[in-house]
Amino acid sequence: MDNLPIMQVLPELIHILRSSRAAVLIAEPGAGKTTATPPAFLNEPWLEGKSILMLEPRRLAARSAAVFMSAALGESVGQTVGYRMRMDTKVSKNTRIVVVTEGVLTRMLQSDPSLGDVGLLIFDEFHERSLHADLGLALALEAQSVLREDLRILIMSATLDGDRVSDFLGGVPVVDCPGRTYPVETIYAPASGNLPLEKQASAAVRRALAEQSGDILLFLPGEREIRRTQRELELSMLPDSTVLRPLYGQLSQELQNSAVAAAVQGQRKVVLATSIAETSLTIQGVSTVIDTGLRRTQVFSPRTGMPRLETVPVSKASADQRRGRAGRTAPGVCYRLWSQEEHHRLPEDNVPEIMETDLAQLALELAVWGVRDPAALQWLDAPPAAPFAQGAALLRQLGALDARGAITPHGRSMAALGAHPRVAHMLLRALELGAAPLACRLAALLGERDPFRGPATLDCDLTLRVESLLRYEHSAADAGGVDPAALRVIQRESRNFLQQLLTVGSATATHPLSSPERHSLSSPERQSPSTLDRLSMSSPVDLSLIGLLLSFAYPDRIGQKRGEGAFVLSGGRGAAMSKGQPLERSHYIVAAAVDDKVTQGKIMLAAALEETQLLEYHADNITEAAEVYWDPESSSVKARSRTMLGSLVLKETSHNRPTPEEIEEVLLKVIAEKGLDVLPWEKGVQQLRQRMMFMHALRKDWPEMSDEALIGSLDMWLKPFLQGMRSLRDLNRVPLSRALEGMLNWNQRQMLDKEAPTHITVPSGSRVPVDYENPSAPVLAVRLQEMFGQVNTPMLGGGRIAVVLHLLSPARRPMQVTSDLASFWRSTYFEVKKDLKGRYPKHYWPDDPLQAIPTNRTRPVK
Known part of the structure; x- marks a missing residue:
């Protein structure tokens, strides 16, 4: 470690944290910040009796960092250095440095807000800006200001805007450390034609093997693309010395170690990795990087109502991180499978997860902390108000928050599971029914990609997926139309869900949180640990409960049939499934995935729900209401009594007893709407x-x-x-x-x-109506002969507004428009007279109109 670049700045950083409560460390890739920084503080006096907690966003990086630091100390993991992550913990009473993943840090802060046994909290790779990292920092800052003035916080990153973070933390010192990198040549190599990603990637690997020496690191967006590219490469003619090593978070520890370790002498290693290899990990021997320019990120999906992994282009910052992996130990080369022009259009940096994901999980974590308004905490980027309000509304519907927004005992159990609130609520309700193994399979199916492929994906029935998963678990058969690799992942996640659920269920069974809820058959509070112990993935499942379990997760997606495969959902919107599906005959369904790209959502995954189940298990959300409404068919006000679940009308009865006030209110509303x-x-x-x-x-x-x-x-x-x-x-x-x-x-x-009379009496004696259509210029349309003898224009509005005179011919055609009658008599009348006298010779056209007798006849009566 002594020759790592980070060693040059550690004395400065140590000195800063002796007097400052926080600092920012910007260290380029290869500097050694992740593994060298934490041990450097072990002997500091202010740390005596306390430990160092380092947040590492990725499980593989967390485990590798703990292994590396332990090896440098000549120990095994779990002694001075250990780690904590979901389903995997290695610590002991002697552990002084604990590397944790994101959900674990949140749980630790919530269970002990003061972090009493922690002296230094390190946020590594903070530039990734995950939701839990932002949340962890916000909670840690409040703990520091209220409970622990002595708690040190260190933010570490390779690409972060250090000055911005420093200002956010109150102007704390920033330490910059250059990395130990070598020149990397960048080659832009966009694919020609519309080739699948695995073919583009395998072609780039073959090119790099031919043009470069040393090992290769290929960045792909996810596990599926890694497996497809590996198959493509295995079928191609690679040199005999080439070995393929996949690297992603769900791999076994042995395979991960194999990918990170140096290749056996005489072999060339090609590592097929996700973004997990961007930071914190050093993969021995790599001198060539191939970057597909894609990554998986968690984005809120309106289809499922939960965060979902989507494939998106990398940012320029991520591309530079990946490129730097080729220059760790010697000059290298980076092939980018896009054009230089496309590179200029990439975003500068990744969008913080807090700005684009579902915030129901964040709202739940804050409620456990005791915060209802995120503005009460300090945020580098504050959670957007509208998504946060939507998340809190969902939590109230799931029973995690009470009407005041405070956490309920049920909400605490949901938070302890660490799953999305929809899934957590479903799992806990399933535990009451003894249907936990089935619910765990559903949770995994919802969180992973669809195992159906080809024409099978056209059927949206989720029950068919569960049946395929059960057959696979029984015989590991590769059924047609089903992806066995996807089923393997779902099976593994199902087991993880059950293990976590049983842990939480046992805790609540031993330490009851509250009285039994609602219409529960047997709540976790009433189940004994021995009952929970008998649950396993081999327990029998009742497929008729699938729709009910989904309805717990999606109370806003319960659908009622309205014909031709179309359904109205309890949340108020409409959705439809493809024609000809068996599920379209169901009177009630639960839509687990809805494509919102069209006006009427397309149902992608659903299951049938029995009406008896709906009425029994959602009784608390069913309301009875009398309604006075406008009936468009009869164009009249009518009254009815309705039994409602959200926007669904479960039962309707007409009656004829609305009050006069109710009728009047409906009529007023109709007039306002229709005009x-x-x-x-x-x-x-x-x-x-x-x-x-x-x-x-x-x-x-x-x-x-x-x-x-x-x-x-x-x-x-x-x-x-x-x-x-x-x-x-x-x-x-x-x-x-x-x-x-x-x-x-x-x-x-x-x-x-x-001042605004309906008529004006003109000199002939006629009462002529005034036209007020233009309020600023009322019109008096009158035959010219009837105005003989009147000098001035008639006035309205108390003498302030002159009417606009439309002087008509005997045939009542406009001959002149004026608001100045006197001027008309003086200058225009004689020209008009010539024309009128020629057309109407029998009529009276005097030479002096002011001395003439007004008439409404052909000639005046003498």
Whole structure:
């Protein structure tokens, strides 16, 4: 270790942490930060009697770091250095350095918020920004500020923005350490044509074997791609000295060690690895890296309502990390299976998981900590409000939180399982029913890729998958249409789920958390440890419970048939399955996976649910409600009683007893939705509304008469006139003039008749109606001859607004439009007169219109 670059800066870092509570270490790949930093603090006085806890995001990296540090101390793992991870722990009373994975750190903080026996908490590879790393740091900072001022926190990374993290921590020191890397040549080698990934990768491996020396590290997105590429390479003509070594998290320890160790002399090793090999691990002998440019990341999936692994392009930072693996011990080469132009379009860095994943798990962990609002903690990137609220709402539906948002005993059991809250709730409810082995298989099926392949994937029935898994477990047969490798992974995960469930179940059986819940047949609190011990994956399973168990995980995805393979889900949305599936005959289903890319979701995985199961086990969520509603078919208000589960109508009974107030409220809502045109707007009513609009334009204390304003105040001006009405036809009887006039006080009514009259009497004696359609410019359309003798334009609004005169011919065609009658008589009348006299010679066209007798006849009566 003495020649590692990190050794040059460790004295500075040790000195900083003697007086500072936190620091940031930026160390390039190959510097040795992961394995050399923790032991450097073992003899520090401030650490006396306490341990070092280091968070390592990946299980393989955590185990390898513990092994390496133990070997450097001449010990075996579990002595001075140990590790803790899900289903695997090696520590002893003498352990001073414990490498933990993410879920373990969260559990440790929740069980002992002060971390009383920990002196230094290290977050390694923090640039990966996993949800649990961000959560762990937020909890640790609160513990440090409230309970443990002496707790040291060290953030370590190769690519992190150190200044930003330093500012976040209050301006703590940042130590930079260069890595020990050699030059790496980058070769962009995009594939020609649309070849499958395994063919692109195997071709690149064969090229590298021919062009380069030394061992090769090939980055692939996941286990499936690794196995496919390995098969492709095994079928190709590789040199006899070539050995293929897969490397991913679920491999056995022996195979992982084989991939990391140096190749046997005379052999060339090709390591097929996931992103697990990006950081923390040193793979001996690698001088060539082949990067497919893809990675798996956890993204919230609306299909399953849970986080799901998706394949996405790497960021530039990740690509540089991978490239650096080729220059650890000598100059190297990196083949990138994309173009340089594509590289420029890659994101600079990975998006923090907290910004794009489902936050139900985070909401649960915070509730265990005692926090309901994430704003109470410090976050490098705060959880988005809307996804967090959605996650908390789901937890309340699952019974993990009470109405106030506080954790329930059931929620604590869910958190202890460490699974997604949907799955955890299903497993605990299954334990009550004695159906834990079946639920564990379902949990694994939901979390892993679909074992069906080819045409078999068209059938969405999850029961068929369980049956295939049971056959595989019994005989390990490779049934047609089923991927046996996927079934192996599901079988392994099923066992892990059961082991964890039995551990939590035994704890609650020995130390009861609460009284039995709801309609449980036999809650975990009432089951004895001996009963739980008899459960195993070989226990009998009842396939008729699959739909019920799924309904515990997806209470918002219970579907009710509405015909032609379509279902309405209890959460309110619609979904449909492909035509011709047996499940479409089921009256109720539970949709475990729904493709949301189309307007009506496509059901990808589901199971039938018996109505008796629904009524018994979801009774607490079933409501009875009387509803007064609008019936579109009869265009009238009706009443009914409904038995509801979310948006599902389980039972409906009509009745005819709505109160007048309920009817009026429905009518008002219908008018607001359909618009004011459903009301009887006769000509006189329209003019009244326009006159009132005219007055509102002059005086703002008058009521506003726009559609928006009238709809917004229906309950004030219209509701009193709806008594006894129930249908659209009845609305024709609404006394609309009275309703509008009711909006005015007595003075306003007098003013309306005076300043916005319905008619104006013109010189001929005719009462001519005023058109107020344009409130800013009312129109008086009158025959020109009837205005003889009137000098000025008639005025409205208390003399403020001149009407717009449409002066008509004897045939009532507009001849002139003016708001200045006096000017018309002086300048325009004589030209108009010539035209009119020629067309209407029998009519009266005087030379002096102001001295002429007005008439509504052909000629004035003498």
